[in-house]
């Protein structure tokens with residue numbers, strides 16, 4: 257199991273993209289090295305790549321006109337690679353480091369311009385069956401390959417020199433494996449024996465005996481004892497180094513194992529803590545009655561759907577055209593357009609808690625059981641040891657984040673007016689109320705039913721209806737990761753007391769309202785390349801420093817007949833953002849208040865010229881009056 261921060265999918269994808277960048281070959285771009293890379297057990301969209309269990313196992317780019325040099329570490333992240341072929345291209349530079357490719361069986365780098373020595377890292381590939389590096393510019397000696405697995409070996413037509421190692425593995429191969437290397441001797445070339453050859457300037461080297469003259473032979477006998485001593489000393493030093501290395505790695509292993517055991521224990525405690533707090537008695541009962549264990553076994557490797565309206569097979573998904581939507585905090589999202597079928601979103605989960613299969617399925621089913629018109633439906637899931645996918649409804653009109661901020665200042669921007677914003681607020685409040693009420697139990701105070709409420713997790717469907725997404729993921733994501741990435745964990749109570757609750761969701765809702773009212777990017781919903789503001793602090797400062805007229809997004813500020821509604825919503829938002837969780841309203845109270853805000857706006861104001869300044873009736877004083885300075 258790969259434990260790098262992005263997981264093996266990310267690092268394998270990055271490794272392939274780095275290789276593509278080195279070759280810079282237009283054919284690779286045309287041949288679709290985009291979108292899905294390894295997709296379950298099936299042929300991926302990436303030309304020349306093959307996968308097993310979502311891992312890259314084959315990289316075959318033959319006769320492709322590839323030029324350029326590969327970095328020595330180009331393959332280190334492709335740890336499951338079994339077949340590698342760059343046959344008949346024009347790749348130059350040294351061979352790569354293969355020490356991390358322990359699964360490599362077949363290597364074909366023939367017909368290129370590789371130079372330098374044959375990498376000794378190849379000696380450590382215990383499954384190596386075929387090595388073909390013929391027709392390159394490799395030099396130096398042939399390392400002592402001795403893998404019993406080796407069936408094909410070809411180093412012909414290079415500049416290799418020295419004696420062919422007399423190993424059992426290499427003895428199997430005839431002259432054709434070695435021909436075309438002028439300075440090779442021994443091995444199947446029985447008519448040539450090897451001895452030491454000297455040149456006055458470069459010291460000793462090995463060569464074909466037949467090329468030696470008599471003076472070289474006499475010098476050779478003079479050097480022999482010295483060389484024997486040097487060899488013995490080197491062997492002793494090497495032996496010491498090996499013993500030292502093994503002692504060190506043993507110690508290191510012990511340290512790492514101790515550390516891992518401790519981490520697993522901590523994770524187990526955290527998981528069981530979360531489970532006792534997140535599962536309601538009703539949920540526990542319904543889960544038990546399903547006898548999850550046996551069903552989970554049957555489900556493995558299949559797409560499992562929660563409803564009957566949308567259903568398809570893995571093969572349908574694989575033949576669908578796919579488009580990457582983006583990298584989220586907990587996985588990558590793809591849009592899959594099924595042939596004669598629906599368009600769905602596939603979310604590949606990563607950074608999960610160490611849940612057993614049963615636990616994972618139980619938690620996903622609990623999320624799937626949540627049904628509300630304002631929740632983005634979880635359609636189904638796919639679960640194997642290496643791959644966990646969630647299938648979601650595709651929201652045609654994108655995220656609320658894009659609706660608020662997308663295309664601002666351009667001609668394409670469709671104004672996002674007050675009445676639409678208010679109906680979005682109502683939809684989100686309804687979804688939140690549903691989540692909060694469905695999680696009520698005696699331990700309710702400790703539950704975060706959503707945990708990651710932000711404008712980029714609120715979507716608009718084809719009718720502009722609100723669909724809140726990513727709910728319930730706290731039950732799947734490893735706690736340390738959740739604390740780094742989920743909005744609830746950035747609430748004042750988490751920062752001060754390391755506590756989250758339903759009230760943390762209310763705080764997130766307040767932040768979302770402020771984003772919607774101000775039209776400013778919030779710290780919580782901003783993508784990595786965008787700088788967001790701490791809107792709670794910003795609004796309080798605006799009130800304190802009396803530039804409150806700038807608080808509201810100009811797109812709504814010009815709708816004068818709605819100004820009082822905006823002020824009421826601002827007041828609600830600031831109460832939600834109160835530093836002390838107890839002072840924040842309950843979700844039902846919120847919904848009542850939001851429902852009572854008047855959404856009627858004079859028709860003419862929907863067409864209002866945005867260059868007009870805000871209504872003077874909305875003075876700094878009126879805003880200051882409604883805002884409670886909570887900080």
Ligand SMILES: Nc1ncnc2c1ncn2[C@@H]1O[C@H](COP(=O)(O)OP(=O)(O)OP(=O)(O)O)[C@@H](O)[C@H]1O
Nearest residue numbers: 581582583584585586589601648649650651655712
């Ligand atoms: N159901 C959906 N319909 C349409 N677009 C979606 C859907 N789900 C996700 N997306 C888009 O896919 C991209 C990645 O979404 P994802 O939810 O993984 O990340 P995020 O919202 O940026 O962050 P986080 O992981 O914290 O939720 C975003 O651009 C998002 O708008």
